Amino acid sequence: MSILEGLNPEQHAAVTHGEGPLLILAGPGSGKTRVIAHRIAHLIDEGGVAPGRVMAVTFTNKAARELRDRVEALLGSLARGITLGTFHAVCARILRVDGEQIGVPHAFVIYDDSDQMALIKRITAELSLDPRQHAPRAILSVISRAKSELATPTAFAEGVSSYFEEVVARVFSRYEALLAENAALDFDDILVKTVTLLRDVEAIRDRYQERYEHVLVDEFQDTNVAQYVLARLLAPPPAANICVVGDPDQSIYSWRSADIRNILNFERDYPKTRVVRLEQNYRSTQTILDAAQRIIAANRERKEQSLWTEKGRGDPIVVYEAYNEEEEAAFVAGEVRRMAREGSHLGDVAVMYRTNAQSRALEERFVAERLPYRLVGGTRFYERREIKDLLAYLRLVLNPFDSISLGRVLNVPSRRIGDRTQQELSAWAQSLGVPAYTALQMLAGSGEAPRDSEAQPPRLLSILDAPVESPFATPAKAALLGFLSLLNELIAEAPVLTVSRLLTLVIERTRYRDYLTDQFPVDGDERWENVQELRNVAAQFDELEPEQALMRFIEDVALMSDTDEYDEKIDAVTLITLHAAKGLEFPVVMIVGMEEGLLPHIRSFDDPAQMEEERRLCYVGLTRAKDRLYLLRAFRRALMGQGSHNPPSRFLKDLPPELVHQAQQNVEGAYRRPTARQRQPAWSTAASVASGRPSEGSHGPQAHPERFQSSEGSHGPQAHPERFPSNQGSHVPEGHHERVWSDEPQPRALAALFAAGEHVRHARFGEGIVVTAAATASGADQEVTVAFKGEFGVKKLLLSFAPLERLDHH
DNA sequence: CGCCGTACGGTTTTT
């Protein structure tokens, strides 16, 4: 097959552009992955470029696999020589080879989000910061952004402009020191250290610049500063062969420090850039495209882009207003069933949502109906407790200085090393200025050191031989030494074991299976299955030499989200967040939760830039659909246990009516009332006459005939008494009857609105003054910021939650 | 001092 066959003129230009910088502005569904693949193939096949001299960087591992598959289809095994992967994967590989030149430990471990949080929490405790005032999550986010912009703690400290940033600067500096002590890199480090390496070590920079004749970057709108600097180091301006592909309208990762300015700066940094626009859409119907463009057109910060298709109008967009999230899920399931009956595959359908929590209602319905589904994201395999525990043991074998992993498994399974002893250990280690592992060795004294010189555990200092005063009581000391000798045994055995054998050894020595059965009587078996699955994954590395294998296994696990990993062969409906759906396409897309507060998310309300990003996110969702698009919203929705009512999304209002079909309830999706176990509204006693449990098949459209005459506002608590029969037949545990549930915002919230300047009293926080008071999206509640006297300071409170009363003020 | 139960507070998106 010819590489240039079947390309349209725009695509042809992008594929055949030879030397020099190239910017491809690729609209959704414009065949951009195909263009990149063909461009690579063309360079190699026609331009005589050696595969080893091409680097292609993608955003996800999945995209990397897809690209490799496409290139392989064009070039065969030649494609194997190409350097192809995510920025993080490519950089990690570079650091393993050359990182030691700038002091990166060869056996570094990678800290993920939860490891970072653990580190930050340890530091805030060390500095005795109040987590209420200085939320670890907020601190980490500032640090991460600073790092992605290549700031050092010193540089950051010089630029602080608030007390909070001052605090962050102190944490930042300690954070970096601890990462170094633990021989760990966080996600940002993987990029930052590679930048440092290429920037500071000329010989290495020259080597990589020479090696990579062509650099390609996909999803360029979502790169951060470090990534762009890295790309420039590999392909220096003004004339290098760099090809970046992106779409500013699909930039949805600014919260992860993606910097949309990169795409704007590109033409400035590479003045000879050739710009190619791919505007023909091969994916969606004209109707879907029109709707998407109408939504994105409302953004002010954007360049005009006009998409077109030859695909024809297709079906109208189906808009459906469900009563609540359960009925929303029921409608989804009903439509899926109907389509399946009409010959569609379940795999053709994706259900998309803004937040992971929204998958719950869908899953429950799918399980109840025995509809196969595939949940992308959610609690990821590698985030499961049992998996993290065992990986922590393996990480310790590779790098015992990793004190986060050490802290994780020091008492798992229980060795009777409690909080007190653990705190004592880290304080003691800190006072000695050594990692926890070294402190343990010192505790053991020189007699503990293994005889086998080849398998000697790493040592930092020669102080080990000196006698030490430790703060531990005898039982605590014995327990700690027990752990140390276990760890040293694992370290000693590791060099001659495959990864899967090592894992087995860990499981045996820790009696991990017994631990699971004892501690998790309900789901212990399921957890054990996960452990076995982990062993299967580990076995894939058994061919390699042991140290390499262990390193690669742990690294792959850290850099691979299993969003990338799902099995596409099973015919199942895909449940996925809008973010994770980027780059994918489906014949049928159903977006649920088209509501103010959800999409756009409430956190974007006070920032126009963030609001524009929500709009782009919505645009990304719409443009995933090839043939049919459903937009759903629920009239009521339980969010975090509280009932709430969200108005329809502003994005729905942007849709031209002629593109939309307002759906009525489908028969299959007929709403079944909540089961007795579910929450019971406050007025249920008044409605307890309602019929009992719906028998199978008794459901139907008649269940609530009067709904939705008007979509807004008129529904009081009594509007649907029949759908909330009493919890007849259910068992309400003693003591629970006092609890009043309501699906409505509390009336008292409406009765007691506050205004700025008023004096108030909170049951716990005492007296204070209202700083700001703003209605929430629903209008039925208020978010009040109060400055309290005394140690509590400024707090944001939701009126419907907070026991807040007005004080008379003179 | 460690473990287990209950209360409480926070709540987006992920390489």
Place this chain on the structure above:
DNA sequence: CCGTACGGCG
């Protein structure tokens, strides 16, 4: 609803 914080018990 879920994970963390705290308090009582062994």
